[in-house]
Every structure is written in C-alpha cells, then in structure tokens.
Amino acid sequence: MSLMEKLDGGVSLLAGGTDLLVAMKDGRLRHRTLVDIKHISNLGAIRPEDAGLCLGAAVNTRTIARSPLVKERFPLLSQALAVLGSMQIGNRATIGGNLANASPAADSAPALLALEASVKLVGPQGERLVPLENFFSGPGKTVLERELLTEIHVPSAPDQGRGVFYKLGPRGAPEDICIVSVAVFAVPDASKRIWTDVRIALGAVAPTPIRARNAEKALLGQLIEGRTVEDAARLAAEKDARPISDIRGSASYRRAMVKILVARALEQLSER
Ligand SMILES: Cc1cc2nc3c(=O)[nH]c(=O)nc-3n(C[C@H](O)[C@H](O)[C@H](O)COP(=O)(O)OP(=O)(O)OC[C@H]3O[C@@H](n4cnc5c(N)ncnc54)[C@H](O)[C@@H]3O)c2cc1C
The missing domain is CATH 3.30.390.50 (CO dehydrogenase flavoprotein, C-terminal domain)
Structure with missing residues (x-):
C-alpha cells in the first residue's frame, strides 16, 4: 500500500498478466511502473470461512476450480472457473484479475454474483468490503480507487441450494x-x-x-x-x-x- 501511495497513481498491478500484458502489447495501455502482486503471501490462499469461503485475489482460476473445498461447498463456482480459458490461461489467470479487469464477459462474475460474494478492497485510506454487485461500474470499470482487491468472500449458502x-x-x-x-x-x-x-x-x-x-x-x-x-x-x-x-x-x-x-x-x- 505504501508503495502505491509513494508512486501516487503511477503504478499498475500485475497479477497473471493475461489481460494486462495483452493490452500493453497491443498498445492499448502504457504503465510507468508495474507491481507484481502474485507472491504476496496472504493473497494466495483458499480458506474456509464459517460455512463460506475466502479466496485470495492472486489464486489462479484453475486452482480454485480444482479445489476440493470449493467443489464441495460451491460447485457452481468450480463449474464456471473450469471453463475460464485453456489450461494455460487458467494456470495464470487470477480470480482478482478476472474481476478487476471488469469485462462484462468475465466467467467468474456470474457465479460469484449468484453466490452473493463480496470483495475486500485495501488502499491508503483503509479497507472496505463491497458487495460484488456494486463493484462493477461499466465495461472495464470498477469502484477501485488506487486500491488492491485482496480477497473474495463467498457467504455460506443453504445446503439444499x-x-x-x-x-x-x-x-x-x-x-x-x-x-x-x-x-x-x-x-x-x-x-x-x-x-x-x-x-x-x-x-x-x-x-x-x-x-x-x-x-x-x-x-x-x-x-x-x-x-x-x-x-x-x-x-x-x-x-x-x-x-x-x-x-x-x-x-x-x-x-x-x-x-x-x-x-x-x-x-x-x-x-x-
Ligand atoms: C487467450 C485468452 C483466453 C481468455 N479466455 C478467457 C475466458 O474464457 N474467460 C474469461 O473470463 N477471461 C478470459 N481471458 C481473460 C483473462 O485471462 C482473465 O480476465 C484473467 O482472469 C485476468 O487475470 P490476470 O491475473 O491475468 O489479470 P492481469 O492481466 O494481471 O490484470 C488484469 C487487470 O486487473 C488489475 N488487477 C489484477 N489483480 C488485481 C488486484 N488484486 N487488485 C486490483 N487490481 C488488480 C490489473 O492491474 C489489470 O488492470 C482470456 C485471456 C486470454 C489472453
């Protein structure tokens, strides 16, 4: 966070790079500084949370799709992430990147919306939890304000669901x-x-x-x-x-x- 503050907006976050690097190669985006967030340890875990789930933003989508915990508690999410790109893309593409990129066609979004997930955003001003339904503001746009999406919280769902x-x-x-x-x-x-x-x-x-x-x-x-x-x-x-x-x-x-x-x-x- 202090790095983001120091660079005063001149920084872009790099997760799997499957959207960001393509856009840079095409010349659609230019960045002064890239900060690689993949190895920030607390962004890399899938944890049970009561009867729900907490997904670190830097976990790749294939790992989530194959996680026994996710398959057991939220098969809908496994099902959606299993068809997010090829094996190579799924092994790089992170769940946080898929949401932060804010494509209307992002494969993780409908399942997470149906499961009423929220995202945790952390920035120089502190942290906030935003329902995913309020996170997207347009094609390629979100409510992120120089913030890092750190976690996705999926609340418990009824057993018969x-x-x-x-x-x-x-x-x-x-x-x-x-x-x-x-x-x-x-x-x-x-x-x-x-x-x-x-x-x-x-x-x-x-x-x-x-x-x-x-x-x-x-x-x-x-x-x-x-x-x-x-x-x-x-x-x-x-x-x-x-x-x-x-x-x-x-x-x-x-x-x-x-x-x-x-x-x-x-x-x-x-x-x-
Ligand atoms: C060949 C190909 C096939 C694809 N197929 C699919 C598909 O079938 N379905 C699908 O939904 N998508 C698909 N994609 C798009 C892409 O793979 C996903 O959107 C992916 O999940 C993006 O994650 P990433 O980690 O690669 O993000 P990056 O490219 O690293 O980042 C994307 C954007 O999000 C920002 N960002 C990343 N992480 C965070 C964070 N934690 N907090 C704040 N901002 C962050 C970055 O700064 C950047 O602006 C495909 C892409 C390619 C190249």
Missing part, C-alpha cells in the same frame, strides 16, 4: 470469450414445489455482469412449473438483459440465448 452455469461461446471451447453466460443458484422448496430463493446472474449482456432481478422477483413464491420458468426466462431476456451487438453476436441473438439458457438452467434445477 444447487447451481448451474452455462457459457455460450462462438466455438463451445473453454478459450471462448462468451457471447452469453448464465449462472443460476436456487433453493427450490421440494415439498411445496415453490421457488423460495432464486438468484440469476448474466454475463456479456449488459455493460457489467448483472443480477436478473426482474426474473428473480417473478419466480419468488411461485409454483415450480413450466409457466413460471418461461415467464422468468422471458423477463431475463427482455427486461434484465441490455445487450449490444458486437463481433461475437448481435443483441437480438444474445436476448434469444438468455431466454433459452435461463429456462434450461431453471428446468435443470427444478428436476433435482
């Missing part, structure tokens, strides 16, 4: 930057057959990764049946998603895919 992650890419390969991604975490009340706690998060269909609040609201307290699934999927596509057209897909294709993937995820969760 189940999650599903879908990533739609141009080739269906893990290396794809997604056209649309969907993470759904739900705790359906199996005895009464109603939706009690449903969290739907979407990637690559808005300026930031988002929660699909309209779709979630429509499900709460409703019967688990085809009609409610269809209504929620339509709301996610029409009211929550605000996609643009770009080289990976048109806005209308993205909306159509949100509808299909949200419905598919909800159906899968209701079958269990």
Whole structure:
C-alpha cells in the first residue's frame, strides 16, 4: 500500500498478466511502473470461512476450480472457473484479475454474483468490503480507487441450494470469450414445489455482469412449473438483459440465448 501511495497513481498491478500484458502489447495501455502482486503471501490462499469461503485475489482460476473445498461447498463456482480459458490461461489467470479487469464477459462474475460474494478492497485510506454487485461500474470499470482487491468472500449458502452455469461461446471451447453466460443458484422448496430463493446472474449482456432481478422477483413464491420458468426466462431476456451487438453476436441473438439458457438452467434445477 505504501508503495502505491509513494508512486501516487503511477503504478499498475500485475497479477497473471493475461489481460494486462495483452493490452500493453497491443498498445492499448502504457504503465510507468508495474507491481507484481502474485507472491504476496496472504493473497494466495483458499480458506474456509464459517460455512463460506475466502479466496485470495492472486489464486489462479484453475486452482480454485480444482479445489476440493470449493467443489464441495460451491460447485457452481468450480463449474464456471473450469471453463475460464485453456489450461494455460487458467494456470495464470487470477480470480482478482478476472474481476478487476471488469469485462462484462468475465466467467467468474456470474457465479460469484449468484453466490452473493463480496470483495475486500485495501488502499491508503483503509479497507472496505463491497458487495460484488456494486463493484462493477461499466465495461472495464470498477469502484477501485488506487486500491488492491485482496480477497473474495463467498457467504455460506443453504445446503439444499444447487447451481448451474452455462457459457455460450462462438466455438463451445473453454478459450471462448462468451457471447452469453448464465449462472443460476436456487433453493427450490421440494415439498411445496415453490421457488423460495432464486438468484440469476448474466454475463456479456449488459455493460457489467448483472443480477436478473426482474426474473428473480417473478419466480419468488411461485409454483415450480413450466409457466413460471418461461415467464422468468422471458423477463431475463427482455427486461434484465441490455445487450449490444458486437463481433461475437448481435443483441437480438444474445436476448434469444438468455431466454433459452435461463429456462434450461431453471428446468435443470427444478428436476433435482
Ligand atoms: C487467450 C485468452 C483466453 C481468455 N479466455 C478467457 C475466458 O474464457 N474467460 C474469461 O473470463 N477471461 C478470459 N481471458 C481473460 C483473462 O485471462 C482473465 O480476465 C484473467 O482472469 C485476468 O487475470 P490476470 O491475473 O491475468 O489479470 P492481469 O492481466 O494481471 O490484470 C488484469 C487487470 O486487473 C488489475 N488487477 C489484477 N489483480 C488485481 C488486484 N488484486 N487488485 C486490483 N487490481 C488488480 C490489473 O492491474 C489489470 O488492470 C482470456 C485471456 C486470454 C489472453
């Protein structure tokens, strides 16, 4: 922190470098000083925290995807990180870098949003805990102010909760930057057959990764049946998603895919 203060903003943090170095090579970014944060020891651990989890920001995404603790407590997160880039990328790319880079298509974001994670930011003024939903402020933008993202806190989730992650890419390969991604975490009340706690998060269909609040609201307290699934999927596509057209897909294709993937995820969760 004192180094960041001393260099007065003229410093950029280097974690795995899979976004930063590419941008520097392309000439999109120039930095006076790079500070490598990978070997700061307390950024490198995965720890249980009550029934939740604390992830050091410099842990690479493949290590998290393969962690037995993460697989056991938060299989949704394992599932999402298992398809974040190739093996080589996953071995370099850190979870903190994936969030701080703030791509709307970042693969870790929808799962962490659905799990209601928070991020710890540390700077010269002290530290603060920010819900991930308030962390992103636009494409490539966050609320970081000369701060280091040090930890990601994932709170405990109900035992009966189940999650599903879908990533739609141009080739269906893990290396794809997604056209649309969907993470759904739900705790359906199996005895009464109603939706009690449903969290739907979407990637690559808005300026930031988002929660699909309209779709979630429509499900709460409703019967688990085809009609409610269809209504929620339509709301996610029409009211929550605000996609643009770009080289990976048109806005209308993205909306159509949100509808299909949200419905598919909800159906899968209701079958269990
Ligand atoms: C070939 C290729 C394939 C890819 N495929 C995918 C994919 O499938 N899915 C996906 O989501 N991404 C993908 N990416 C993007 C990239 O790998 C990820 O976003 C990665 O997680 C970034 O982490 P990093 O450690 O490499 O970050 P870096 O490149 O080191 O840093 C990225 C940015 O975050 C800042 N930063 C890093 N750590 C911190 C911190 N702790 N606190 C504050 N700021 C910080 C840096 O200063 C920089 O601005 C791909 C990239 C490449 C090159």
